[in-house]
Amino acid sequence: MRAARWNVTTGAFGVEEVPEPHVGPGEVRIAVKAAGVCLSDVHVIQGMLKPAFLREGSVTLGHEVAGVVDEVGQGVTGLAAGQRVLLLAGQFRDGMIVTRGVDYDGGWAEYAVALAGTVVPIPDGLPFEQACFVPDxxxxxxxxxxxxxxxxxxxxxxxxxxxxxxxxxxxxxxxxxxxxxxxxxxxxxxxxxxxxxxxxxxxxxxxxxxxxxxxxxxxxxxxxxxxxxxxxxxxxxxxxxxxxxxxxxxxxxxxxxxxxxxxxxxxxxxxxxxxxHYGSRPEHVQQLLALIGTGRLELSRSVSEVLPLASAAEAVRRLDQKIGDPIRIVLVP
The missing domain is CATH 3.40.50.720 (NAD(P)-binding Rossmann-like Domain)
Structure with a gap:
């Protein structure tokens, strides 16, 4: 599959072919439909924000992710193939908060694997391009x-x-x-x-x-x-x-x-x-989805531009240089 990867040692960033990930126990895989581009992603690429808990030499960026459940691992309940979901921007590991797309692989890719507890169903009426950046x-x-x-x-x-x-x-x-x-x-x-x-x-x-x-x-x-x-x-x-x-x-x-x-x-x-202050917790995402569902919060104005995953580097450049004064540029595989 294609994924936008950043190399910790060399600082190189680009879209490349990598093996498709598959689920383990307690995990689900989603087919990514939209992923937000955040200034934190720019900071990672530029070396200002350094992964503290990354176990590999490179990482797939992207902590704002939405898509459709594609595979369900052993022991997972409440989630099924075909469900529309978003992914929380992080998870707990050994008592510490680790960030998706920084400390482990994120969603600037065709597929992303996540712990079931970090997967949140979204209503049918919420477009993926808006749902993806609710977390963060x-x-x-x-x-x-x-x-x-x-x-x-x-x-x-x-x-x-x-x-x-x-x-x-x-x-x-x-x-x-x-x-x-x-x-x-x-x-x-x-x-x-x-x-x-x-x-x-x-x-x-x-x-x-x-x-x-x-x-x-x-x-x-x-x-x-x-x-x-x-x-x-x-x-x-x-x-x-x-x-x-x-x-x-x-x-x-x-x-x-x-x-x-x-x-x-x-x-x-x-x-x-x-x-x-850093990040948010699952209850904050659930509260926002409730506000969106009742019409109290509307996010369509926040989608500044939608670009293909292949243009990830260009999306980063546009956000870094504030070209078009973007709120959220969104990548789609």
Whole structure:
């Protein structure tokens, strides 16, 4: 079969022919119908995000995957050939969370094998191109909002980085009643997109009156929660400065820069917090599928482009260079 593989040693990435995988006990195989391209995939290829638990020298990328059950392993119940499903973006191994398409083979391929417990049925009316990125692009901000941050209705919030995850954060914050929602991004197109998805205010982080504008817009209170989806030190420093009393900075974007607090005394005096966040859990995906099923969440606007698997390298290039200002580019075998 064809698979888009990344070599840990050489850094080479491309679509190649590999043996078809088959199921073992407790596993299912899916015929992949759609797989999302995430900035984390770009970070893996560029060497910024390194697999911590990979047991081989190369890996098939892709942690946002949907398709049809194709083979069912011994001992698997509740799943049958022909079912439409998505795959969770990771699983537990030896008590640790490992990520699909990073620490073990993912779904940029014609077939993908998964533990049965990481396979989630999807409704017939949900297109594969939208279902594939529910785990991660939508579930990661949802988990950050509802669990790590514990956002409450009418709380003022800020979102830094209106990319594939940040734009869904805006949409989901609107759904839980956060208000006002301040979106921050240096790109004019991203700021316009934030307003389209439900932000109340969209700001350029380089604006000279940035802090004053945020304070005035929140009635002088500052933000209850600031979400960093960019993973950049400057974002964190700016976000902390506009937090209110008891405010929380939630780090969602992955970055390798040092985390520093310029005025730790102020942070302590205002009883503020910095919280790390990574991924989501199965219940977050199930909650989102329920919202989609009842018409409360609609994701068609998020599919920026659909490309064949053979164009995986081009999809990565377009996302990395923000060509066409993509939310989610989707690969299909």
């Amino acid at each position: 692009a939508v579930s990661t901000p949802w988990a950050a909002i509802t669990t790590t941050a514990g956002v409450k209705p009418a709380q003022p919030v800020g979102v830094w980085g209106i990319g594939g995850l940040g734009v869904h954060a805006v949409q989901l914050l609107r759904a839980v009643g956060a208000a006002p929602i301040v979106a921050v991004d240096p790109l004019p197109a991203a700021r316009a997109r934030a307003l389209e998805f439900g932000a109340d205010l969209a700001l350029d982080p380089a604006a000279g009156d940035f802090a004053r504008t945020v304070r005035e817009f929140t009635g002088g209170a500052g933000l209850a929660v600031a979400f960093d989806f960019a993973g950049v030190a400057a974002v964190r420093e700016q976000a902390v400065r506009v937090l209110g009393h008891g405010g929380r900075l939630v780090l969602v974007g992955l970055g390798d820069e040092a985390l520093t607090i310029a005025d730790a005394t102020r942070l302590s005096y205002l009883e503020q917090q910095v919280r790390g």
